[in-house]
Amino acid sequence: MMEQILLFAVLGLGQGALIAGIALGVVVTYRGSGIINLSTGAVAMASAYAFWSLTTGFFGFTLPVGPALAGALAVALAVGVLTEVAVFRPLRTSSPLAKLAGSLGVLLTMQAGVLLIFGTQPQQAPSILPTGTTTALGLTIPSDRFVLTGLVVAIALALGAVYRWSRFGLATRAASENEQAALLAGLSPNGVSLANTLLAALVAGLLGVLAAPIVQVDSITLPLQVVPALAAALFAGFTSLWVACTAGVLIGVSQSILYYLSTQSWFPTDNGNAMPGLQQLLVFALMVVALYVRGASLPRRGDAVEQRLPAVPLPDRLLRPASVAAAVAVVALVVLPFDFRQALTNSMIGMVIVLSYVVITGYVGQISVMQLALSGTAGFVLSHLSAGWGVPFPFSALGAVLVATLLGVGAGVSALRVRGVSLAVVTLAAALAVEQALFNNTSFGGTAGVSVPPPTLFGVDLGPKADFRGLDGNEPSPLFGFLVLAVTVALGLYVAHLRRTGLGRRMLAVRSNERAAAAAGIDVRAVKITAFAISSFIASVAGTLYGYNFGSVSAARFTALAALGLIGFAYIGGITRVSGALAAGLMSTGALLPHALDKWFGIKGTWALLFGGVSLVVTLVANPDGIAGAAHRRRTAKKANSPEVFRGFTPVEAKEVVS
Structure with missing residues (x-):
């Protein structure tokens, strides 16, 4: 039995390396911009699909492995640039919750894009790593597990050296600790954030391509690898690259060993099959342990501006609009x-x-x-x-x-x-x-x-x-x-x-x-x-x-990805208002808006997911208070400009009210 446990531990190095690579991307992004990027796994997914399509003739032509790998990494960098310029940079002065929701919008958009282009069928990507086997301790083990793990460790060491001894690393630490002082010293927090985002995208994209033959390429498996990667990042306090790498590899190994144990006759079963969800339960338990060991809060950043949460205005009327809406319904x-x-x-x-x-x-x-x-x-x-x-x-x-x-x-x-x-x-x-x-x-x-x-x-x-x-x-x-x-x-x-x-x-x-x-x-x-x-x-x-x-x-109907999408709709509608919940409900799965788009224009399913992801990003950047917040501001401005408001005021007093 010990030999089998050792074998599955080694086999788990492949998934562990992928988790470690995504964890490194999460830590690098947080160092540069203070954003926990939930879309890091989606970057790995996009690169894996790009590599598969370029090497299999999906677009009508086939490239050799080298150019295909370069193309896949170019896709990762392009995603990084778009994410930074269109999402992270506009949200730099927003609250941490808004930044997290922004990365969620990127995740939903990328997932919908992959589904529209490549469909739902999982794909098996060709392997770049050696396909032979190695004999160790009497066990025959695929060589690619060792190569992939060694590569991730090398990346972690290289990144650690860059952040410790290079001018770029010093600039990243300076911008993280005190943005105002960094600006006075001539550093650009935006430039530092962009460089780190691109570096994280490159690491995640590379690991997505290399690990694709080990874990299947689809629109769910790779994006959700960010969850165990977040557990590794928690152990690292979102700062230590070495701890994130080590924890990520060990999580993958532990999941593989747990899978082997679940197949044993003495292990509890579900209707004759292995108990489902044990690996996810392990990740959740590890997160709880990480919070206990490292503390419940993330390292604070010295941002140059105050981070504002969406406003929560006091509702002025309740019964009348509720009665009208109920009658219409x-x-x-x-x-x-x-x-x-x-x-x-x-x-x-x-x-x-x-x-x-x-x-x-x-x-x-x-x-x-x-x-x-x-x-x-x-x-x-x-x-x-x-x-x-x-x-x-x-x-x-x-x-x-x-x-x-x-x-x-x-x-x-x-x-x-x-x-x-x-x-x-x-x-x-x-x-x-x-x-x-x-x-x-x-x-x-x-x-x-x-x-x-x-x-x-x-x-x-x-x-x-x-x-x-x-x-x-x-x-x-x-x-x-x-x-x-x-x-x-x-x-x-x-x-x-x-x-x-x-x-x-x-x-x-x-x-x-x-x-x-x-x-x-x-x-x-x-x-x-x-x-x-x-x-x-x-x-x-x-x-x-x-x-x-x-x-x-x-x-x-109750998947984690569906839950993330629902949060996105809540932000679009206005997450601090009941009227925002009404707007979000109209956009939710199977609701009036998706049904009307499907019946009248043929826009269904994945297109609705794409609409939700893009709308979430646009809402957070252009209108953080959501649809309901924008409507409230218009009503407030209209009241402020009404002549009734200024009755009894002098011209100077009226001007002060408007301002």
Whole structure:
């Protein structure tokens, strides 16, 4: 058995080298610009696809290995330039959360671009590294694992030497520690950031090409390698290249050994197969350990400007706009054709889950990627309670919401010391672990889906197949739409009213400055736990509505990439406002806007993903407050220019009001 463990440990060097290379890219980017680049794995994906296409004649011509490798690296550098110039540089004065969301927009855009060009079929790229074998300790091992690992170690050593002894390394450290002093010394923080971004893209692109034959080339595997790479970067404190490299290689080795152990007869199984998601659970556990060892916060940077979070204006009217919107929705649910009626219902469910982001991210300033995972948990628990145990509505829904809310609160309690982008990194790993280990486990969920009986109350069917079918007489029934509408309006009013309460003001104080809030007598821990509870409750309600809407719950609907896309839509709509949640819901998967684009213009699926990624970047750069924020500013400006505002003011006083 020890020989087999050793063999799988060596085989894991290939994936470990890829993780280490992406981790090096993450650290280099953070050193240069202070941005945790979630799209580093996507750069490796783009380079791998470019190399495969150039060597296989995908574009109608075939290049030798050398020119194809040069072309793939040129693609990586081009992506780096575009990312820096179009995203990172305009966001240099933005908050860390906005910068993280910007890199998310790049990830979504690149993934959609690859899907549109190359499709969904995984590809096997040709190998540049030696394809022979080596005999060591009585084991026959592919030589490429040793070569790839040695190359990554050499890259780490070379980068370490550059940062330690070169003028470029000194400039990078100076810009990181004090941008103002660096500017006075004649250094350009923008130039330093660009150089580091290009260096990170080159490393990630090279490793993507070299490791492609070991891990398959597709639009999911390579981009998500950034998650274990982030664990390695956490161990490195986002500063140490050597620690990031070592941790990345060891993570890959550990995952390979864990895979071997999961195939043994004594290891717990899922319906006769190896337990799913163990490697993702390992990465999440390692992140928790890294935060405990290295501390919960990232190294602070000496930025030259103040970093501003999106504004959270106080809502002035609630009942009137809510009543008008509800009335319009009621009429639409009856009058619209069945497909648009379904899209409207999907939109409202999307609005509900985005409301959970308004609370946890908009009000408290914490990016939690677990919200969609909590929705999925509620949906699967609902299926077990109602279909498995026969618990009737509404008790089955309440039980599912309670279980998922407790899970969210537990995650919040365990992450009390984690804040901001650190929380986003950890919850991304947690969401991926829940997706793979829980949702893909057939005893709990499964990719085939589990059924959810329709909600009935006092013998009245309230589900999508109820007798009342609207004007066209087709499913889904408007009755279920009315149920979803009532829940959406109630939760929307609550979240808007929360901003007016003392708890809402304490949330904003914690978002602004946790230490200052604590000094003012605010219990920061209690505020965070309460925010996690409210946000988890809202996300869980969305999960139960989803289950009733489709009559089943499937793991494919609650992936980590889908969660990232949902965060993107939340930022586009306006993540600090309830009206932003309404806009985001209309853009979410299966909602009115995607359905209309599909039916009227044939724009579907991947094109919608591309639209979301590009829109997220444009929104963050041009309008950080989102669609709802822009509308609020226009209304405020209109009121400021109204003659009624200046009645009783002198001309000088009126001028001061406008300014």
